[in-house]
Amino acid sequence: MALSLLEKAQAWLFRAVATFFFTIFQFFRTTAASAKKKLPPVINPLLLQSATQLAKKIRRKEVSSVEVVQAYIDRTQEVNPFINAVVKDRFAAALQEAAQVDKLIEEETGGEEVLEDRLPFLGVPLSVKESFSLQGMPLTTGLMSRQGVVSSVDAPTVAHLKRAGAIPLGVTNTSELCMWFESHNHLYGITCNPYDLERIPGGSSGGQGSILAAAGAVIGVGSDIGGSIRMPCFFNGVFGHKTTPGVVSCENQYPPTSGRQGEYLSSGPMCRYAEDLLPMLKIMAGRNAHKLSLDTEVDLKKLRFFSIPHDGGSAYTYPVSKELLDIQRKVAERLEADLGVKVQEVCLPELRYSFQIWDTYMGLPDKEGKTPTAFAELMGEPGRPAWALWELLKRLVGKSNHTMPAIMLALLEMIQVTKPSSFIIQQKEELQRKLDEMLGTDGVLLYPSHPRVAPKHHHPLFRPFDFAYTGILNILGLPVTQCPLGLNEEGLPLGVQVVGGKLQDRLTLAVSLYLEKTFGGWRDPGAKESSSP
Template structure:
């Protein structure tokens, strides 16, 4: 796909500028990097930590193990790994153990049998972790803003309430990026979260605490939200499964920051977990009254699906090239599909994908149906007080006085400077891409697309490649369901993966492919053992 002269100049200038900033950062951080810990996590020792949520629930119902024992086992694991990771930022261990004891009592008194419990409470006694930007009654509800310190949730967000109603027991809330708008989970209220496969690497964002604690076996299931890749990037960087649902199926109420403009069209809530078999039952629960919008009970014959693969975005001015090892693993997925299922995986090229960031940026800024624009990031930074001044915060940051991370300040500054092409140019690109993908995928198509240009970066490095999230963000604007699938570990011992994309409302297809890929490529690999 040939780039225009102007686009080639943009690519060169952008990469030269970010490369210069990167060299300066390396120069000033060399000493700190050399002294940072590279210790590996303690290996997983308790076999209960290695079971999917569905199997744990079955064991609890059958009285093969108590819920108290299961919950205590996960509490012990969190206490073992969290000093390395800083993933769980507030626990509710005492309350969780009390709830587990009530579960065990309920099971002892149940007279209807295991089937009744499974139908009514499918996750009875199973531990759950929750992203801090979700409202979880009695727990912090700050989204990493220092100015919101002390704010406590008074209700449960609908997906959390539904999971609790199904018997799941929350253990605590996990770290996020400031205001959920960055690819690294770092804020000045809770600090920075580490990747369990390499503590010098990021776990992604904004659901990075979820990704980190799940991958380290400190939790078995969790919930995330995604408006630009905030489920899929953490799942990719941490080698676990995650699903961005078709928008409008799972409620996004009682999350902070609230949606404005047209954000509700692009934001999705969904499950995150270590085992593919847990995705479908979690989604059935989280969808609540909207579950019938999807065909989640339909059996999927993978041999009857049509498969496509796109190895990269075609050379965007804003994203870096996809690494060879990620393109290689995606090619291997296509080869295994062809070999195992007898299908043909068609390699396609969609030129509009190279405008992925500009499309995401333009559509995120569009007003709602009443003409009201979305809230400015700088306004949200100042909540619950006056809007922040990004330039003033930058000056304060230089002397260590700002309450905001460099990433948040940078986003506030970017908001002041138009980056995207004019709407008259971008909107037709999006509409053409939407039609091409909708026609291509239909009700039986699956697309393989890279999750990110590279494996988990080192801490703070996304500052120099801020728009690489376009590989995930474009799919939010297109409104497509996506399952992020792990594909083993790469050359540096870091997780590899791929996005599995389906047509609108075809979530059941991508979830079925995830189960196949787990069996074929091994799924999650415990950190500390590699």
């Protein structure tokens, strides 16, 4: 009872303070009365096909790789001034590589099947999150002190996709040091949501989600330690998959993990079309692909379905909006009507502690007793650690090289309790046990992606813990596919997380194909607004 009262007091205090500062922020915010800018609609039909279909057309010589790559270059140049998603391109090199692909196809004597087996994404454009090493491209994650750092190698996931024939077009924006869910930093600036330029695209893979949604990319690579694939995919209405940890390599990314953080980080595919998720994952997993049995056919009618509508009333997160509760309920109804299954609604009270669980486990030492690298130390790289209070003072007069979320995180570190709570450890272990038992090898869970649709720029500062809806699933080590579910009345993407048991990634990927067919998948942000089906 005492703990419950304390939680209520914390929730009231936090929301009261957040509301106070939010009101001041709104009062002083410049609100010039001007018509909203809107992205131009997609015209080129090549931009409206999946990577799988594009690769097939390229192999069959129905279209050249140069034509496809040029189409995506043209679209990126058209939309990037609006959204600031691609922070460094390699267009000239990509066109040269596309010409080499076309020459290879002309000279190939083994037939289309040989090319498909050896180079499944031959000639298809690829975008890469800037936190991944891509040879010759910057590797800064928006940190001013790393300006000029250039990758000399490819991260394994990028190398796998390149060996499969994909052609990188450039790298996309992130939040500073990939630890916030708005993609904004002082090196590259702020990235916008294609559906509403006044709203965030999410983070830390926000540039990736934004350029995919704007049809400036068809497939991309992202990483996720607290929702960094799923939140951008949700806010931008595209598909993304957080893999079972330990299957896809997370090497050659910046910042590196420390402590036990490597157990919770996943690299995975992001794309506009659900059919690209599985072949991308198969390639990105490399030698570990067999662990996921991705070639095993999935019969949705034989799966067990569950739905959890919210976290049960956390002291830290805001309530899930009615429109997101409604769309998740509609998904359950369609599953029952179309497949003849029963979607069981369940309640797990331990989810109320999602943020505390994520925060606790992210700070745990590894098996050798090494604690995670302090965020302030990363902020100061390659020099001395940043002094959070000094950076806050500089920020107030516009002189800091760091964003407010980064400074806030460094400040929180200064007051963080070092000893983990045994109560929170117990809640995590009980939640883990219940979900592992519930999902098994044939269970699928529907869970909200976030309490609300894409918020306006900087508004997450007043609701910083809402990412707990995605973050908890990192700590639990479960695979999750983020699926778009149409647009709301304001023309903003709706969506849901589809969760599976460990190593059961193929189940959630199969559900994503069904949801794309049923709810329409990605929508062109430049087209006339439409609402959810």
